[in-house]
Amino acid sequence: MTRRRIKRVLIALAGATAALVLGCVGIFGAWLAGVHVPIASGATYLRVEKLTPIAAADRVAGGVSAPFFILLVGNDSRPGVGGARGDALHVLGVNPAKHQASMIDIPRDTCWNGDKINVGNTQSPRAQANDVGGLLGIQISYVVDVDFAGFTGLVDGIGGVDVNVPMQMHDSFSGAYFNPGKTHMSGTQALSFGRDRHDFPTSDIVRTHNQGILILDAMRQLRAKMQNAPSEFKLLALLGRHAQLDGIGMQDLYHLGRLAFSLNPDQIQNITMPYTGGGCLGLGAGAQGLFADFRDDAIVEAPH
């Protein structure tokens, strides 16, 4: 190799190294500047995406007064099963001014635009939020998406969850074997509880309601723990290590958490959407009235 050629190779190597270094510095600088790079520092348990900004006009007396909606998605992605369909769909409506909330459970087999609604999540959680928001006539502000591994990791990360099991469960498909009553569950057990549908004649309808029970029980337990700053910081640090944040920072998570834990889960209605038919489900009697009740202030006032 001639000296000139060696010189060219060295220059090329130096250029590549400089580009790499500058690229890394650029990403680091962007991170420092507040650009939310969607990377979790540990295993990713969940993804949190902010879809719509909370308008400054909604800020009254230092707080957000306007109701807003959060879509909670449990997707079915796991080894051997791709696609990440939204098999658990729950919309939490929060009214900060009234310190109240309601939750509507959407069966995964609900028909939407000629297909089952859970297909939306195979495109993205945002697409799933658009579909569910379209069904209910609301704009969803945040979407939280979790897969099987993330769910178990998250539940184990908070030390398990106490679930009020509503009925006998004995299902080899999901691995759910529970007696009625309060049961402390690991991540794997909680996943089994949330997946069991073969125990029930109405299959996914009871399952989706049970998922709502699980969510509220987890909120109840976390709320009891979040009584001082260290416990809040511990949970937030866990999320910081394992959540992929998009359009939202840890400061937002902190205040969202404070808001969530200021709500009394005992006063949050857990309502499964009325449905009709089988296979691809249609809206049942009362569904439109329920949605209208929900979308005006994020709270379902009438009994459903």
Added chain:
Amino acid sequence: MTPVPISFRSFGAGAIVAVLAVALAACGGGGKHNADKPTITTPKVLAVKTSVLKVGTIDIESAGPSNPIDPATGKAVLGVAQSYIDNAIFAPLKTGKLGAGYAALFDTNLQATATGADVNALTELQVGEVTKLSTSATPVLLSTLEGKLGETMYLGTDFDLNVKGTTGAGPVKIHRHVELTFAHNGKTWVVTAYRVNAAHTSTAGTTTTTATGGTTP
């Protein structure tokens, strides 16, 4: 959450924490406080010692690498917590009015509620002036949340405050659990969230109040 004692070594930062403890103790040390002294212009001010906050336990939670609390930061935050009890608790009990620096202790997002809807839960305005006053405070549980680079994002102070005094209606006992969370606003550390529980016991019975702030997403 397992609080980490101030003498912990697991983070390999015992020396720094010790420095912090000394600095914070120095901050609260001396046992003297400006508000203790009566002045000529306000003769009604009680000449009593009020509680001085001191750090007890430190807890560090991090989304990334864990770092000890910077002593200057810990000292600054403890100073704001002290200002809170001076302005919100002791000033009304001595003068019937909030301390002049009360509102500025809070993040701008919180000032409206801290001086409005939550003012009676956060302060002793309703009790007003007392003729006798004795106080004690538990050591402060100082906690921090660090971000993915180990940078300090929030600091929390948790402590209990006990007050005894005598109003025109008779003796009153006050117990407060105070949790203040601090964020840096670019200039100084301000209260960005709070959770305060208060119980007032008098001859008429016991009343409890709670205020939670900082729930703005």
